[in-house]
Amino acid sequence: MDKRPTIIDVATLAGVSKSTVSLVLQQSPLVKQETRDDVRRAMADLGYVYNRAAANLRSANAGLIGLVINDLRNPFFTEFATSLQMALSARGYATVLANTDEDPALQAQVVGAMLEHGVSALIVSPAYGEEAATFDAIARANVPALQVLRQVADNARFPFAAPDYPTGSRLATEHLLQQGAQRIAFVGGLEGRAVTQLRMSGYLATLAAQGLTPLHLPGRPGRAFGREAARRLAADHPAVDAVLCFNDLTALGLLTGCAELGRPVGTALRIVGFDDIEDCAQAFPTLSSVRCDIAGFGRQMAETVLKWLEEDHRPPPETITPVTLIPRASSQPR
Known part of the structure; x- marks a missing residue:
């Protein structure tokens, strides 16, 4: 490999999320032994060396979840965001929230900024148009990401959830x-x-x-x-x-x-x-x-993304909740 392997390279080879690799490196007991072995094997194959000093500098962003909403002026989306944020907070996670106002260019900008700041996962109620600018960046970062309430990207790569x-x-x-x-x-x-x-x-x-x-x-x-x-x-x-x-x-x-x-x-x-x-x-x-x-839906999405992060339990491609x-x-x- 011409460049020094990264945590994303390890995650890709092991077939897990970047956050799961981080949990393994932190010796978290939340990761199954089989997954831990897969990650360690990928690290050995790539020659990946864990830079603990750099990781400590990033630790302020550990447990940070990005939440991107298409229209926070609508009380429907506001209630969802509030419910989800409170559920994440109860589990010790912080939420960084952005309103895109149905603007796909703004959406790509805020998602890019969240990825640069090291969010552990993303939950996106997407704007329509120019979807690749947002979701290609998420795919490259190998960060767990849910589409909620609207679907614009492949749900095999980005699981989708919405009411029925x-x-x-x-x-x-x-x-x-x-x-x-x-x-x-x-x-x-x-x-x-x-x-x-x-x-x-x-x-x-x-x-x-x-x-x-x-x-x-x-x-x-x-x-x-x-x-x-x-x-x-x-x-x-x-x-x-x-x-x-x-x-x-x-x-x-x-x-x-x-x-x-x-x-x-x-x-x-x-x-x-x-x-x-x-x-x-x-x-x-x-x-x-x-x-x-929608409040219950927000709590359910918080639980879904935390299971993905903490237990490497990837949600199904589609989740439809009752109405x-x-x-x-x-x-x-x-």
Whole structure:
């Protein structure tokens, strides 16, 4: 080998993560003996020499987890990040957090900075576009990395986890049909994005089974778009009597727009959101929503990445967590 072997070279040859090699070098009892032997064998084959002085200089970053979120302005992602950070903190790990604001260039920048500062693992709710700039860098660093809530890269290399979006939209659509809805629209979500397709899939399948025609009003999901959608539905699609929204922010904006128009929600128009953020139970009328238990999901992801780090237990390529429907006043007569 022309250059001095690195800890990443050892990890690659041994077929483990960089963090596992570090644990072996630190003589941690958390690593299985078989894995320890594989790492020691790789070190011998490569002629790797452990520089303990340099390692001590890096020790301030031991136990540091990078968390990269596409939109922290959305309470759904904020609750996830808070729950995950608290769970990691309870186990003695520190979290460095970055909001990318749906900007893939910024995402690549912050991920690169986290890798330079020696994070032990990454958890990424990714922005769309230019995925290689972010995930190729993670692959080169050989750092354990989870994709959460959205998938943009190969899940065989970067395991993916999310709530069961298709089941959520199916439950919501079935609920609206049971309440007597005859023309159901799906509001919000940008066309062509995988997460939009997933959140619509149960809605589309349920309507198809009933011989009903879907209607999608695409748009950047948020309160502003939901408020605008209330006017568009009233003007262009007066026959629509129920709406499933891409997320709760869109649904809350739709509530506001209906109030401005004097359109009764729960009777003239039934509305269901998606995510069940805290505001759903505090809105007027209270908002029905698909509950993803995002706080529980955050705790589960913390446990997943710690098992990967401490026990070399790599998660499966895909983890889908259960969802439930929480019916409230917005979708059923009071």
